[in-house]
Amino acid sequence: MNDIKELILDKAKERMDRFGFKKTTMDEISKDCKISKKTIYEHFTDKEDMFRCLLLRECQQTMKLLFSRLENVADPFEKLILLIKTAVTYFNQDHFITRLLKDEDALFLTISNKKYHEYIDEEVISIIAGVIREGKQQGKFRDVDEKIVAYAGFKLFQAFSYARTGQLYQEQDEQHYTAVLVDFILHGLVKK
Structure with a gap:
């Protein structure tokens, strides 16, 4: 797995662990990672795909x-x-x-x-x-x-x-x- 994808998963883990799946948004993960949502969508089709990964x-x-x-x-x-x-x-x-x-x-x-x-x-x-x-x-x-x-x-x-x-x-x-x-x-x- 590449570094960007690992970073996204790390930040998603932190946020989902704190707020749960439903209350976590791609916008928040994007801000946490300091990358664009477009970059996130280059690695994951949607939030459920990210969660699955x-x-x-x-x-x-x-x-x-x-x-x-x-x-x-x-x-x-x-x-x-x-x-x-x-x-x-x-x-x-x-x-x-x-x-x-x-x-x-x-x-x-x-x-x-x-x-x-x-x-x-x-x-x-x-x-x-x-x-x-x-x-x-x-x-x-x-x-x-x-x-x-x-x-x-x-x-x-x-x-x-x-x-x-x-x-x-x-x-x-x-x-x-x-x-x-x-x-x-x-x-x-x-x-x-």
């Missing part, structure tokens, strides 16, 4: 951050443990991408569009399925449908992090819930 950039950066820690881990069992722990910790913090995915204040109504969620889900599930496939090939994981198990594991992860729909028991901390989630998922996968 911003969302994809943020998701790719987040996935890169989370999955980069797995590069030097050869054991698929350890990869899944590290991935779950790292991801739960990350998504329980206050990051732009977490606020987008939670969208508690309805600042990002376009995020509710299924195609954005589907893109994110497909990417993550594909990577998790690859780790499960690797574990099966090494004889460490049971013979399971890796895509279905990856999907189920991802949905469990969401329930323990940004997509939590209810309060977890207050007397337990995040590490306890992460340990329970890791135990549950891996005991379903590990070959006995």
Whole structure:
């Protein structure tokens, strides 16, 4: 991505994070960037296209951050443990991408569009399925449908992090819930 496009996305991120999608205008982003609206439209067809690019950039950066820690881990069992722990910790913090995915204040109504969620889900599930496939090939994981198990594991992860729909028991901390989630998922996968 070129520098101007990155600048536009950075300024759009700042403004959308503060005011939400609906209240952010191309004029304001243009002023923030100190460039013309015409320049913005050379890079994005409209505000939704800009938001889509911003969302994809943020998701790719987040996935890169989370999955980069797995590069030097050869054991698929350890990869899944590290991935779950790292991801739960990350998504329980206050990051732009977490606020987008939670969208508690309805600042990002376009995020509710299924195609954005589907893109994110497909990417993550594909990577998790690859780790499960690797574990099966090494004889460490049971013979399971890796895509279905990856999907189920991802949905469990969401329930323990940004997509939590209810309060977890207050007397337990995040590490306890992460340990329970890791135990549950891996005991379903590990070959006995």
